[in-house]
Amino acid sequence: MxxxxxxxxxxxxxxxxxxxxxxxxxxxxxxxxxxxxxxxxxxxxxxxxxxxxxxxxxxxxxxxxxxxxxxxxxxxNARPSKFLRKQTASDLACAETVNAWRSLHSPLPDPSLEGTVRRDFVGGATSKGQFPHDEWRRCTQYALRQMQKSVGFYSHPEGLPALRSAIAQHIAFCRGVICQDSDVVVCNGTQQALDVISRVVLEKGSIVAVEDPGYPPARLLFASQGATVVGVPVDKEGLRVDLIPDQTRLIYVTPAHQFPLGMPMSHERRLALLQRAEELGAIIIEDDYDSEFRYEGLPTDSLQSLDERGLVAFVGTFSKTMLPELRLGYAVLPPAISEAVMKAKQFTDWHTSTLPQWALAKFMTDGELQKHIRRCHSIYAGRRERILSRLNGDLSPWLEAIHTTAGFHIAALFKHPIDLKLLIELARKVEVGLYSIEGFFYQETPRSGLLMGFGSIETLDIDPAMDRLRDLLLQMDER
Incomplete structure (x- = not known):
C-alpha cells in the first residue's frame, strides 16, 4: 500500500x-x-x-x-497530535437542522451501553443460543459460492429475486398476505422500509397518524422528515379509527400485536381502518414485527389480506425470528407506490448486501426458517406461560397483564401508583432488567407499567427474577 x-x-x-x-x-x-x-x-x-x-x-x-x-x-513516534479548531454546529449555515437532529431523543436503550444483567426482560431481543448457527453457516457458504459466480457489479435495488420469492411464499403461508414476488422489496430492517415508504408518501407538514402508545423509532422517523405526527389512542380493540384526523396521509399500525401493549386489533376495527384510509386517500403501514409467534385463539388475517383497494404496505423483519444483527427486513408494497418506493430505495442505499440475502434465501427455501420458528415457538410459549402464571399469581396485588395472543413480550400495568424509576434501579442491583412502558406514550397520558420481553431471558431464570421483583415490591410497600 x-x-x-x-x-x-x-x-x-x-x-x-x-x-x-x-x-x-x-x-x-x-x-x-x-x-x-x-x-x-x-x-x-x-x-x-x-x-x-x-x-x-x-x-x-x-x-x-x-x-x-x-x-x-x-x-x-507516540506524541500528542496538533489539531486545528474544527467548525462547531453554530458556525454552519445548517446549524438549525443539525441541532434539531442532535436534540432527538434516542428511543430505545442500547444494552451494550447500559450493561447487561443476568436476568433481563428486555423486549425485542432473542437468545443466540437458540439460533441454528451450523445451518446458517452452511447457507452462508452457499452465498459465497453464488457471489463468486456473479459478474462483480451492483445488485438489484429491490433485492435478489430468490429472496423476494422466498419472502412472498413465506408470508403468504404464515400470514395470508396476498402478493407477487414483484411486490416485495428487501430492506435493511423495518426501519429502512419505513424510511423509503415515508419519503415517497410524505412532504413537509403532512399528517401521520400513529398509535399512542406506540413504537418511538417510527414516530421519530416520520417527524424527522418534516411530517406532523399525531398520536391516536388505542383501546382493547386497537387503534381508535374514529380519532384519525382529516387530511392524514399515512397511518402506522401494529394490528397483530400492538406495540407495546400487546392486544390484537379486532376484525371490525380493521375493516373500519381500511374504510377510513380509503376516505382519506391515505397509505397504511402494517408493521407485522413478531406475529409468527401465536399462542392462543384462531389465526387472524393480516390487514393487507383484507385490503381490496391497494392501500396497505405490509412491513416485516427477520430481526425477531432470527438475529437483529442481520438487519434484514422487507416491505410488500401496494401497486400505486411500488415503483416510486423502489427508486427511493435505490437512491438512498442502492441495494442491501447480497451475502446475507443469498444466505437467507437458501435458509428459507431449505425449510430452516420454519424449523427455527417452531423451535422458538415452543420455548417462548413456555416462558410466556410462566410469566403469566406469576403475574396472575403472587404478583397480582401489584400488576395486571394485558391480554395478548402473539409476539414475545407482555405488557403489565401497575394497579397502584409506584416509584417505577426506583424499582428499575433496585432491580438492576439484584441482576434483574426491568423496562417501563411510559416512554412509549406520545400525546396520551403515560400509564405506569412494565414491558416484559421473554425472547432472551432463559426459562430457568424467570422464576428467580420474578421472586426478586416480588420481594422488591414488598419492600417498597413497607417503606
Missing part, C-alpha cells in the same frame, strides 16, 4: 516531503505506531533519490517524530 504524498513540480523535493510527513504526523493522519515505507520503496513511488528520503527520515527521527527499530523499520 502506497503512502499518500503529493509532490508538486521538481523544486525543493526534500522540503515538500518533509512538510507533508511532519504535517501528517502532527494532524494524527499518520497515527503513532504506524510503519513508514522503506526508503527504497518510497523513493520509487515518488521518483526521489533514496538518500533524500533517508535524510528526511533522519531529520524527523532527530525531532522525535519518528523512531527507528533495528531490523524492523521506521515508525511514527
Amino acid at each position: 502506497e503512502l499518500h504524498v503529493v509532490i508538486n513540480g521538481r523544486k525543493d523535493l526534500a522540503g515538500q516531503l518533509y512538510k507533508q510527513l511532519r504535517g501528517a504526523i502532527e494532524s494524527g493522519r499518520l497515527a503513532a505506531g504506524m510503519q513508514l515505507p522503506p526508503t527504497r520503496l518510497l523513493a520509487e513511488q515518488l521518483g526521489i533519490s533514496r538518500k533524500t528520503i533517508s535524510d528526511i527520515y533522519a531529520q524527523l527521527t532527530y525531532e522525535n517524530f519518528l523512531i527507528g527499530r533495528v531490523g524492523k523499520g521506521t515508525y511514527v
Whole structure:
C-alpha cells in the first residue's frame, strides 16, 4: 500500500516531503505506531533519490517524530497530535437542522451501553443460543459460492429475486398476505422500509397518524422528515379509527400485536381502518414485527389480506425470528407506490448486501426458517406461560397483564401508583432488567407499567427474577 504524498513540480523535493510527513504526523493522519515505507520503496513511488528520503527520515527521527527499530523499520513516534479548531454546529449555515437532529431523543436503550444483567426482560431481543448457527453457516457458504459466480457489479435495488420469492411464499403461508414476488422489496430492517415508504408518501407538514402508545423509532422517523405526527389512542380493540384526523396521509399500525401493549386489533376495527384510509386517500403501514409467534385463539388475517383497494404496505423483519444483527427486513408494497418506493430505495442505499440475502434465501427455501420458528415457538410459549402464571399469581396485588395472543413480550400495568424509576434501579442491583412502558406514550397520558420481553431471558431464570421483583415490591410497600 502506497503512502499518500503529493509532490508538486521538481523544486525543493526534500522540503515538500518533509512538510507533508511532519504535517501528517502532527494532524494524527499518520497515527503513532504506524510503519513508514522503506526508503527504497518510497523513493520509487515518488521518483526521489533514496538518500533524500533517508535524510528526511533522519531529520524527523532527530525531532522525535519518528523512531527507528533495528531490523524492523521506521515508525511514527507516540506524541500528542496538533489539531486545528474544527467548525462547531453554530458556525454552519445548517446549524438549525443539525441541532434539531442532535436534540432527538434516542428511543430505545442500547444494552451494550447500559450493561447487561443476568436476568433481563428486555423486549425485542432473542437468545443466540437458540439460533441454528451450523445451518446458517452452511447457507452462508452457499452465498459465497453464488457471489463468486456473479459478474462483480451492483445488485438489484429491490433485492435478489430468490429472496423476494422466498419472502412472498413465506408470508403468504404464515400470514395470508396476498402478493407477487414483484411486490416485495428487501430492506435493511423495518426501519429502512419505513424510511423509503415515508419519503415517497410524505412532504413537509403532512399528517401521520400513529398509535399512542406506540413504537418511538417510527414516530421519530416520520417527524424527522418534516411530517406532523399525531398520536391516536388505542383501546382493547386497537387503534381508535374514529380519532384519525382529516387530511392524514399515512397511518402506522401494529394490528397483530400492538406495540407495546400487546392486544390484537379486532376484525371490525380493521375493516373500519381500511374504510377510513380509503376516505382519506391515505397509505397504511402494517408493521407485522413478531406475529409468527401465536399462542392462543384462531389465526387472524393480516390487514393487507383484507385490503381490496391497494392501500396497505405490509412491513416485516427477520430481526425477531432470527438475529437483529442481520438487519434484514422487507416491505410488500401496494401497486400505486411500488415503483416510486423502489427508486427511493435505490437512491438512498442502492441495494442491501447480497451475502446475507443469498444466505437467507437458501435458509428459507431449505425449510430452516420454519424449523427455527417452531423451535422458538415452543420455548417462548413456555416462558410466556410462566410469566403469566406469576403475574396472575403472587404478583397480582401489584400488576395486571394485558391480554395478548402473539409476539414475545407482555405488557403489565401497575394497579397502584409506584416509584417505577426506583424499582428499575433496585432491580438492576439484584441482576434483574426491568423496562417501563411510559416512554412509549406520545400525546396520551403515560400509564405506569412494565414491558416484559421473554425472547432472551432463559426459562430457568424467570422464576428467580420474578421472586426478586416480588420481594422488591414488598419492600417498597413497607417503606
